[in-house]
Amino acid sequence: MASLRKKINIPVFLFLLAGSVVMIFPFVWMIFSSFKTVADVYTYPPKWLPSSWKFTNYKKVFQMIPFGRYYFNSIFTSVAQTAIQLALSVTAAYALVVLNFPGRKFLYTLIRSTMFVPTVVTLIPLYLLVSKAGMIDTYAGIILPQVLSAFTIFLLVSFFSSIPTILFDSAKLDGCGYYRILSEVVIPNSKSSISTAMLFAFLGHWKSYTWPLIVTNKAIYRTLPIGMKYLVQESSSEYQIMMAAAVMAILPVLIVYLFFEKQLVQSITLTGLKA
C-alpha cells in the first residue's frame, strides 16, 4: 500500500482528475438534461438532476424525425466515405513519398493548396456536377464528392516520410514490389497514423450537414445532422429534446474512440496533434 502511494504523484493525480472532470462535465450535463423538463433546463440557479425523469424526450425525438433511418444513413455514409477516403489517401500519400515521378512536388503543392479553398466556394459547382451525373437523392451523391481530402493526404505524407528509407530498400532487396511494400511495410508501420486519419475522417463525415442537405430531398437518404437541425431550429428553447437526440447521436463516435483509443494516443504522442 505504501509503495503504491509512493508511485502516485498526488498533486499530478489531482490536477489530472480536475481536468477529467472538466472534460466529462458537458457529457454528464447533456445526459441529465436529456431527461429534464423545459422548466428544469432553464431554472436558475441550474439544477443537476431532473425534478422528474422525462423518458418521453427520447420518444419525442423519434416522433419528430425518422431517427432510425437517419441513424442508419449516417453510419452507412460515414463508414463508406471513411473507407474510400482512406484507401485513396493512403495510396496517394504512398505514391507521393515513395515513388519518383516528374512533377511530384508540384502535384503535392497543388493538392495542399486545395486546403485553402473554402468549401462554400465549391458547393454549387460540385452540386451542378452531381446533378448532371444524375446522383441527386442517391447514396453515391452523398458519398463520392466527399471522399477526396487533401488534409488526410497531407497528414499521411508527413507520417510516411518518417518511415526510414532503409526499410523500403530492404523490402526491395527481398523482392517486394510496390504493392507489397505498401501492404507489408508502410501500413503496418503506420497503424497509429492511419487510425488518426481515420478518426478525423469519420468525425468530419459524421458531422457533415450542408452537403447531404443540398444533395438530398428524400427523407430515406437523409443523415442525422439534418434531423438534428430540424430539432434545433424551431425547438431552440426545447433543449431537452436536442440533448436526447445528441446522447443517441454521439454513441458511434464514442465507439470509434474506444476502439482506436490506443492508436490515437500513440499518434498524438508521436506528432503532438490535438484530436
Place this chain on the structure above:
Amino acid sequence: MKKATTIVLLLTLGISLVFATGAKEVSTRPEVVKLQVWYAISGASGEQFLALAKAFDASRPDIELELTYSGSYADTATKVSAALLSGDEPDAAIMAAGQLYTGGRGDFSMENLVKDPDFNVDDIFKGMLEYGMYEGRIAAVPYGISSQVLYYNKDITDKAGLDLEKNPPTTWAQFFTMAKTAMEKGNVNNSPDFYGFDTSDGVWLFKSMLGQNGNEVVRKVGDRVQPAFHEASGIEVGRFWKSLVDSNVMPAAQHTNAEKKFLAGNLAFIAASSNRVARWQGTTNFSLGAIVMPGFKNRSIALGGNVAVILTGDQYKREASWELLKYLLEEENHTAFALSTGYLPVRKSAQNGAVVKEALASNPLYKVAFDQLDNAWAYYHFQEMGTMDSFFWYALDEIEKGVSSVEVALAKAAASLEKEIE
C-alpha cells in the same frame, strides 16, 4: 418554272406543317400531378405545416406531394440557388425571401394567380401582402408571418413594483425608465448576469424602430435602391440603442444569448418573435407577460417570417401548386397553423372568426400580436436585402461595443450596401 417553284413551296410548307405538328409535344394534364415542395420550417411549425399539407394530399387524388424539409432559411436559400442553376428546383417552397427567387428572375405570375376569385386577395393584410412583394410587385404570398412582441418576466416586474397591465409603456423613453427600474429592483435570482432588456434579433428590432421614427430602411430613387437608414432620424434611433448599452440596461453584443437569459429569469424584458408565445407559454419557471411594442413617433412594426412561392415553369404543376397554396391559406387552415405555432393569421377575416376569438379570450398573450397587426409593415424587398442585414448586424455590433460612433457605423453600413448594389 413558276409552277415548279409553287409546287416546291407548297411541298415545303406541307412537310413543315407535318413535321411541326409531329414534333410538337401535345401537352395534356397527367392523371396525377406530382409536386415537389420544400419547406424551411421545422419543429412545431414544421409539424403543423406537414399535417395540413398531408391533409391536402389526401383530399386531392389528382395531386401527389413530395414534401422535403430544406433546412434553415439560409440553408434553403443555398439549396434553392443551387437547384435553380441545375434545373432541379422544387415546384413550390415555403421559405424566407422567396420573392427574390421569383421576382428576382422576372417571374411575377403570382400577380395573376392571386386574382383567383376563390382566393380573395383583399382579405390578406396589406402589410403582409407587401411582405411577399419584390420591388413593389407581388412575387410570393405570405405564409409564416410574425412580428416582434415585448415579452416580460412578471415575477421581475412585480418585484420592481411595475404594473405593465395597467401602465404599459407607449414610448421607448417610458420603456427605458421601466427597464432600468426592473434592473435595479427586480433581480429575483440575485444573478450577477442580470439585465433589463435585450432582443434576440437586433436587426429586426432596429428596422421596426426606424419605421417608428419615420425613417425608411431603403428608398427607391428612379430604378435604383438606396440606403436610407443612416439619415438623421435613423441616427436618433442608433443613439437610443447606444443609450441602452451605455446605461447597462442591455448587454453589449449578446443577442444570441438573449432568449436563454430571459428563460433563465435573468432578463426583465425581451423583444422576440410573436411565435414564441406558442413555445414559451406554460413552460417557463415564471409568469410570462407580453405587451405591444412601444414606439417613437408611431408604433409601427416590421414584419418577418416566410412566404410561399411557386418556382416551377410547368403549367400543370403551377396550377397544382397554386391549389396547394390556396388550401394552406384558406382562413380555417391558416388560422389553425397560426394558433398552434404563434405565427400571425394572414387573413383579416380570421380576426373575427370564432376560433380566433376563443383563442384570444383564453390566451391574452396571443392578443398582443393581433393588436399590432394594424401597425404592421414590410420594408422594400430587393436583391441585396440579405447582405444589407449582415451590414446592419456589423453596424449594431460596432455601436454596442463602442468600436464606432452611431454616425460612422451606420454610414459605413450604408456605403457598403451602396457598393453591393452597384
